Amino acid sequence: MHLILLGPPGAGKGTQAQRVAERYDIPQISTGDILRGAVKEGTALGRKAVSFMDAGQLVPDDLMLDLVRERLGRDDCSEGFILDGFPRTVPQAEGLEKVLTDLGESVNHVLSMKVDSELLVKRLTARRVCPDCGRGYNLQTQPPNKEGICDACGASLIQRSDDVEKTIRNRLKVYENQTAPLEGFYRGKGLLHLIDGVGTIGEVFERMVAGLDALNSNGEL
Numbered sequence: 001m002h003l004i005l006l007g008p009p010g011a012g013k014g015t016q017a018q019r020v021a022e023r024y025d026i027p028q029i030s031t032g033d034i035l036r037g038a039v040k041e042g043t044a045l046g047r048k049a050v051s052f053m054d055a056g057q058l059v060p061d062d063l064m065l066d067l068v069r070e071r072l073g074r075d076d077c078s079e080g081f082i083l084d085g086f087p088r089t090v091p092q093a094e095g096l097e098k099v100l101t102d103l104g105e106s107v108n109h110v111l112s113m114k115v116d117s118e119l120l121v122k123r124l125t126a127r128r129v130c131p132d133c134g135r136g137y138n139l140q141t142q143p144p145n146k147e148g149i150c151d152a153c154g155a156s157l158i159q160r161s162d163d164v165e166k167t168i169r170n171r172l173k174v175y176e177n178q179t180a181p182l183e184g185f186y187r188g189k190g191l192l193h194l195i196d197g198v199g200t201i202g203e204v205f206e207r208m209v210a211g212l213d214a215l216n217s218n219g220e221l
């Protein structure tokens with residue numbers, strides 16, 4: 001099961017990819033999480049990526065492809081994976097095809113989550129995350145039990161540095177200009193499935209699973 005989850009920032013890709021990964025027992029590969037880890041650790045990749053991330057811009061394709069080539073070559077990807085936040089440009093999608101061909105694999109399906117942009121801005125400004133365990137919250141729809149504290153591990157929640165309105169609007173523009181064309185790229189290959197991303201986390205997840213199970217029962221996964 002080699003899946004790609006597309007969708008603008010705030011569509012819920014991370015949340016849904018995590019659930020899909022658990023359900024089908026495949027790793028979730030979030031390039032945003034990998035980059036944030038690299039920035040936190042101060043690695044060479046992190047030092048190169050941080051200024052792009054804080055401006056809401058994309059990290060250059062060659063860096064992203066090196067990162068993904070290394071990650072997909074690990075043993076835990078042998079039965080499949082769900083990519084969340086990659087590819088984000090047509091050259092990344094083309095590079096991914098080459099990486100997978102070298103591994104004797106190919107993408108099976110691309111799920112694209114659709115959410116209206118004003119709702120995305122609302123969701124992203126209300127988003128908080130746990131810097132220790134990575135759990136996500138939304139101050140309006142999914143607040144922690146105790147204000148500012150992670151329910152799972154007790155750490156103090158933070159707002160991502162790119163979740164401020166100016167950067168959010170920039171990220172949405174970047175998505176429209178550079179990532180949305182991937183829908184056409186994958187539609188042309190017959191791999192694209194649109195998913196309505198509006199609703200509760202559980203409702204959206206049920207839609208995704210219904211779609212994936214239908215593909216599975218057709219022998220397409």
Ligand code: AMP
Pocket residue numbers: 009031032033035052053054056057058059060064084085086087088092162171
């Ligand atoms: P995300 O957590 O997926 O929203 O990613 C956060 C930031 O990491 C993005 O705004 C980009 O700066 C960077 N990033 C993550 N994935 C990619 C990618 N595939 N290509 C370029 N930049 C990326």
